[in-house]
Amino acid sequence: xxxxxxxxxxxxxxxxxxxxxxxxxxxxxxxxxxxxxxxxxxxxxxxxxxxxxxxxxxxxxxxxxxxxxxxxxxxxxxxxxxxxxxxxxxxxxxxxxxxxxxxxxxxxxxxxxxxx
Amino acid sequence: xxxxxxxxxxxxxxxxxxxxxxxxxxxxxxxxxxxxxxxxxxxxxxxxxxxxxxxxxxxxxxxxxxxxxxxxxxxxxxxxxxxxxxxxxxxxxxxxxxxxxxxxxxxxxxxxxxxxxxxxxxxxxxxxxxxxxxxxxxxxxxxxxxxxxxxxxxxxxxxxxxxxxxxxxxxxxxxxxxxxxxxxxxxxxxxxxxxxxxxxxxxxxxxxxxxxxxxxxxxxxxxxxxxxxxxxxxxxxxxxxxxxxxxxxxxxxxxxxxxxxxxxxxxxxxxxxxxxxxxxxxxxxxxxxxxxxxxxxxxxxxxxxxxxxxxxxxxxxxxxxxxxxxxxxxxxxxxxxxxxxxxxxxxxxxxxxxxxxxxxxxxxxxxxxxxxxxxxxxxxxxxxxxxxxxxxxxxxxxxxxxxxxxxxxxxxxx
Numbered sequence: 001x002x003x004x005x006x007x008x009x010x011x012x013x014x015x016x017x018x019x020x021x022x023x024x025x026x027x028x029x030x031x032x033x034x035x036x037x038x039x040x041x042x043x044x045x046x047x048x049x050x051x052x053x054x055x056x057x058x059x060x061x062x063x064x065x066x067x068x069x070x071x072x073x074x075x076x077x078x079x080x081x082x083x084x085x086x087x088x089x090x091x092x093x094x095x096x097x098x099x100x101x102x103x104x105x106x107x108x109x110x111x112x113x114x115x116x
Numbered sequence: 117x118x119x120x121x122x123x124x125x126x127x128x129x130x131x132x133x134x135x136x137x138x139x140x141x142x143x144x145x146x147x148x149x150x151x152x153x154x155x156x157x158x159x160x161x162x163x164x165x166x167x168x169x170x171x172x173x174x175x176x177x178x179x180x181x182x183x184x185x186x187x188x189x190x191x192x193x194x195x196x197x198x199x200x201x202x203x204x205x206x207x208x209x210x211x212x213x214x215x216x217x218x219x220x221x222x223x224x225x226x227x228x229x230x231x232x233x234x235x236x237x238x239x240x241x242x243x244x245x246x247x248x249x250x251x252x253x254x255x256x257x258x259x260x261x262x263x264x265x266x267x268x269x270x271x272x273x274x275x276x277x278x279x280x281x282x283x284x285x286x287x288x289x290x291x292x293x294x295x296x297x298x299x300x301x302x303x304x305x306x307x308x309x310x311x312x313x314x315x316x317x318x319x320x321x322x323x324x325x326x327x328x329x330x331x332x333x334x335x336x337x338x339x340x341x342x343x344x345x346x347x348x349x350x351x352x353x354x355x356x357x358x359x360x361x362x363x364x365x366x367x368x369x370x371x372x373x374x375x376x377x378x379x380x381x382x383x384x385x386x387x388x389x390x391x392x393x394x395x396x397x398x399x400x401x402x403x404x405x406x407x408x409x410x411x412x413x414x415x416x417x418x419x420x421x422x423x424x425x426x427x428x429x430x431x432x433x434x435x436x437x438x439x440x441x442x443x444x445x446x447x448x449x450x451x452x453x454x455x456x457x458x459x460x461x462x463x464x465x466x467x468x469x470x471x472x473x474x475x476x477x478x479x480x481x482x483x484x485x486x487x488x489x490x491x492x493x494x495x496x497x498x499x500x501x502x503x504x505x506x507x508x509x510x511x512x513x514x515x516x517x518x519x520x521x522x523x524x525x526x527x528x529x530x
Contacts, residue, residue: 001286085288086238087296108285 002082003089006105007098009076011047014101025097032095033079042079073102080109125169130333132164135177137252139185141230142216142223145289147208150230150251150279156209160184161254179220186213227252228341229289231334234278235303236287243278244307245314250275252337253330263314263327291342301342305351305407308334312355332359339394349398350408353391357414360387372519380421388418409438428457445474446482453486461493481510485520492527500527 014022030041051067051074067074076098083089086106093104136157143153160181174180216223234247246260261271281287292300312331335352342348364378373379395411398404404412413434416427435451438444448471456464468487477483488503501524508520 003286083286086236086286087288087292089286090238106285 001085001089002080002109002111003086003092004107004109005042005079005081005089005093005096006075006107007042007077007079007096007102008073008105009098009102010073011076014076017101022097029096033081033092036081036092040080042077044077045075048074048076076102128168128173129165131173131177132161132168132181133253135181136161136164136254137227137230138223138225139178139181139216140251140254141226141289143209143212144233144251145226145229146212148283148286148289149209150233150282151276152206152209154251154254156188156206156213157181157185159188176220178223179217182213182217182220186210186217225341226289227337228291231304231307231338232291232300233282233287233289235300235307236282237300237303238285238287239278239281240274243274244303245310246271246275247278248304248307248334249311249327249330251279252334255330259326263311297345298347301345301347302405304338305335305347308338309351309355309407312358328355328359331355346398347405347407349394350405350411353394353398353411354407354414356387356391356394357411357418360384360391360418366515370515372513372515375417375421378421383418383422391415404437406438406441409434409441413438428454432458445471445477446480449477449480449483449486453490456490456493461490464490465494465496479510481507484510485516488520488523492523497527 034041048067053064053066053068055062055064079096081089081092083092089106093099093106096104098104139157140150140153143156144150147153163184164177164181168174168177230251231248234251235244239247242264246264249255249260250257257272257275258268260275261268264271266274291297308331311334312328314327332352332355335348335355338345338348339352360383361375361378363384364380364382365373367373391411392415395408395415398408398411413431416431416434419425420427431454432451435447435454439447439451449468452464452467455467465487468483468490471477471483484503484507488500488507491497491500491503504520504524504527508517508524511517511520
């Protein structure tokens with residue numbers, strides 16, 4: 001199965017991390033991900049302060065300065081994994097350094113062959 | 117929950133559940149579709165529950181069920197029309213049934229794998245026990261809803277949602293790797309134990325209530341499929357100790373009888389012996405976990421009541437061990453109650469003082485019952501009165517409520 005791994009960071013916690021170590025961890029993780037079948041390097045987003053949200057309310061469409069939701073953890077990036085089952089995907093989430101600074105949501109990618 | 121009334125009927129129904137669970141597990145492990153597997157076997161299973169207790173169990177129960185299911189599948193175009201979206205699943209299921217029916221003798225037992233899928237951390241905590249009861253035992257949503265105090269329609273919806281989730285999120289059907297096994301097995305055992313404790317409070321004249329009986333059967337199944345796991349044996353032992361005392365827990369009028377006042381002649385010595393053997397076996401298998409320690413505590417209670425042996429100090433030591441392992445306020449409470457037997461009620465109340473700030477304890481019936489009984493013994497009448505009233509207000513068991521009110525009345529008459 002194909003899973004999208006959605007990274008949410010607590011940006012304060014991330015900024016307080018030992019940066020050199022963090023990027024070394026990330027480089028190692030990306031290498032491992034690239035080596036694994038179906039693994040491709042993920043995408044890192046700019047901080048939530050760079051976000052703009054467009055939202056329709058009734059017949060009005062607002063453009064809002066800021067992220068979708070004002071929460072402690074913000075969407076920060078994603079990667080895909082090809083895994084036999086959820087346990088394998090969970091193992092990848094636990095390997096990803098980001099899980100120490102927030103959370104990783106695991107979402108199975110919709111399979112058009114499944115019929116709906 | 118069993119359709120036969122006599123012993124042979126119950127045994128036949130048991131074989132039907134055994135076979136049904138094995139087939140659901142086998143099919144769903146192949147197709148990842150638990151609801152589809154249940155659907156494919158539902159009519160055949162209902163027919164087996166009707167006819168086997170009456171006509172006897174067929175020579176090869178699996179083959180009987182598969183043949184009945186196959187017949188049903190091929191002539192139910194009607195069903196397929198109503199579920200166009202599910203058609204690929206049903207077709208796959210039909211192929212699997214065809215295959216399995218040809219080699220019914222060699223169907224592997226995947227029930228343990230199915231139980232691990234049902235108790236996966238990605239499944240809502242409270243739904244793990246109901247899922248296991250439904251998929252492995254073929255209990256209906258209505259049967260399960262009753263025991264878990266949830267409306268049948270709600271239980272049905274939540275079961276469907278959980279099965280969809282197993283399929284869509286890719287929850288695996290397998291026994292976890294060594295390093296993950298203890299934690300994941302704990303979730304399976306917890307679900308089975310939850311089913312047992314739901315059954316434990318039900319009492320009826322015919323003996324063991326159905327759900328407790330089914331939970332013991334599941335525990336035996338896990339022990340037989342994972343013979344190397346001491347905690348599974350510990351849990352089964354714990355259930356058997358409790359089960360052995362069932363007949364003594366109520367007097368002839370249906371009133372509650374506390375452990376110390378129970379007539380031990382009513383205890384089932386066979387079950388106690390089986391529990392002792394399991395516990396011995398488990399303790400040779402490595403470090404003791406929660407269930408083994410709790411079973412050992414029950415063993416000590418049993419020995420004290422049967423032979424008059426002084427086991428309270430051993431019980432305190434076991435609670436210390438359990439407390440170090442779990443840090444649970446419930447253990448603090450139980451340890452304090454045991455302490456009263458050695459150092460008296462005041463010492464026990466002092467040991468419980470730390471729990472007064474624990475928010476969970478405020479609505480925990482056994483906490484107020486224990487405080488009430490200890491305060492009675494300590495001669496603290498006002499405190500006893502308040503605690504016993506709260507305990508009576510919190511219980512859902514009428515026999516225990518009556519018992520608590522009788523204690524309150526005795527307090528007033530003193």
